[in-house]
Amino acid sequence: MRETLRTRLGWLHGWLGYGAGLVLACIFATGSVAMFNMEITRWMQPEVQLATPVPPTALALDAAAHLIAAEQARGVSAFIALPSARSPTLDVLHYNGHEFVGARLDPATGAVIPARITAGGGLFYNFHHTLFLGARVGTVIVNIVGMVLLVAIVSGVVIHIHALVPDIILLRLSAARLRAWLDAHLLAGVLFLPFMVMMAYTGVLVKADMIVPAAPRPAPPVQANAPLPAPVPDMTRLPLAPLLARARASLPGQEPGFILFAPQRVSIFAGDASSAFLTRDHADFSLPEGHPLPVSTTASPIARTMQLMHGLHYARFAPPGLRWLYFISGLCGTAVMASGLVLFVMKRRRHAGHRGAHRLADGLNVTVMAGLPAAMLGFLEGNRLVPATLTGREDWETGIFFTVWALCAVHALFQALRGQAHRAWRAQLGLVGLLGASLPVLDLLCCPAAFRALPGLHMAVDGMGVAAATVALYARYRLGQQGA
Incomplete structure (x- = not known):
């Protein structure tokens, strides 16, 4: 009975995990980088x-x-x-x-x-949350694969629980490739299991209304001669500095972050970095007089719980050290997904009747694990190469990201379906190495004044490119040593 359960859970963990793992690897990778979305901007x-x-x-x-x-x-x-x-x-x-x-x-x-x-950096943030498929469709897909991740985690723990401690302690990275990949998958999965569960659970919870929407409220009756909405008053006649000072006093312990305008009021919202509770507390002032209105806060237990879930997932309150910890944990979560994708193909490569399907899986693995990093680095380099005064240049940058990724996907699938997946791996890992290593050079050549003004920021972003290049070139070297 126990073996039957483990066998069935193994099938569920493998096939369901692979299908969702392709998307989850992209979500974790872009989400990790999005921890520094404002710094990247x-x-x-x-x-x-x-x-x-x-x-x-x-x-x-x-x-x-x-x-x-x-x-x-x-x-x-x-x-x-x-x-x-x-x-x-x-x-x-x-x-x-x-x-x-x-x-x-x-x-x-x-x-x-x-x-x-x-x-x-908003591109990585938006891709992480919506896959660039639109706020509703993309968010629903991300929520579904988030729930699949929770299922895969539970099934994986049940499958490996009987030998989990020996497998982690031994860590046979020098053993046969399948055994080494499995040990690495287990080690990263166990060490960062709390982080992955927290991110998956909070990510699904904060957008749960997309999957299970609340009951619609009845629309108010439409009046035949309803007046048109009043235009927003001219803000140039109302000084904002006194309103900002009043809002700071009305929101104790929370620093103002945003100022929004409506036809009858101006609202000053608490900043997202004020605390681990991501609130939307705000102080309102009437227009055009600027008289204070009642402060809007939410203090119910359910509201505070949801604010904490939002705060833990977005981590906008996090100081730099904690932000780096989120980043590293996210990359290790990405490694768990990536190693799982490789294991899925390696364990089934020799099964009869599946050559075409597994060649396709090989190509998809290259697209996600090598093509996506190449597209992300190409996006950063495109920022330096697209003329600064070009109209609609943000669309050009986005187009560079998806064009590079699409070309990598076509190349990977073409080589994999020919049975030459190792060539796609070597070529695209080499591309990642080239783009990552050239990023600081391009940055210094194009923006020397900015590098001198903010050396820490530029060294951090350029350093991440160099780190990606180092990992890619090392993987390419090992691939050449071990064979296809």
Whole structure:
């Protein structure tokens, strides 16, 4: 009975895990990088060379208000993002369908910084949450594979529980390739099991309404002669600095982060980095007078629990050390998915009747494990190569990411279906090595002033490219030693 259960769970863990693992490897990889999405955006806008944030002056807030009024005149709904430790500029942003883009202002003077428009680190963040398939469809798919991950974790623990401790202690990385891959899969899976469970559970929970929507509320009756919504008042006549000071006093322990505008009010929201509880508490002021309205907070146990789930998943409260821990844990989670994909193919490669299917699986593995890193590095290099003044350049950057990935997919599938998957591995691992190693060189050649102004930021981003290149070239070397 026990063997029958383990056999059935092994089938479930293998086939269900492989199908979801292809998507989960992409989600974990982009989610790990998205832990530094704001830092990557700063790297991709080298014209912004502010090192530390300063509180916005009344002059800068008034300049932002004028930009808000100009956006409203064009029919664009914009908001103000206040300076923070991770993004020291005063920003006037709007959503273009995928990313938040807009003007960057110096918080001291209010002068517009002529920064290039970029997709920035938001591309990785949006891909992690929606796979770039739209807010609803993409989020539902991500939630489903998140639930599959929880099933795969439970089935994997049951399958290996009888010999889990000996397998981890022995860690036979120098044994036969199948045994070595399995030991590495088990070690990374066990060590980072709490992190993967936490991220999968909180990720599914915070977007659960996409899968199980609440009962729709009845729509209010439509009046035949209903008045048109009032236009948003001219914000240039209402100074924001006094409102910001009042909001800071009304939200004790929470630093303001965003200013949103509505026809009858202006709302100043608490910043996401205020605490581990990701709240949406805000102080409201009437327009155009600026009189304070009741502060909106949520304090019920259910609301606080959900705020904590959001905070743990997005980790916007995390200091740099904890953010790096999230990043490393996410990469190790990616390694668990990747090693599982390799194990699935290796264990079934010689089974009769499955050659075509397993060649396809080989090509998909190359696409995910080598093609995706190549596309991510190509996206960063594209930021330096696309002209800074080009109209719609954020779309060009996004196009570079998906074009490189698509070309890698075509190459991998073509070689794998011919039975030459090892050639695809070697070529694409070499491409990752080339792109990663050339990233700091390109950065220094194109933006020497930004490198000198923010050496820590540029060394961190360029260093991640070099680290990816080192791992890829080492894997390519080992692949050449061991054969296809």
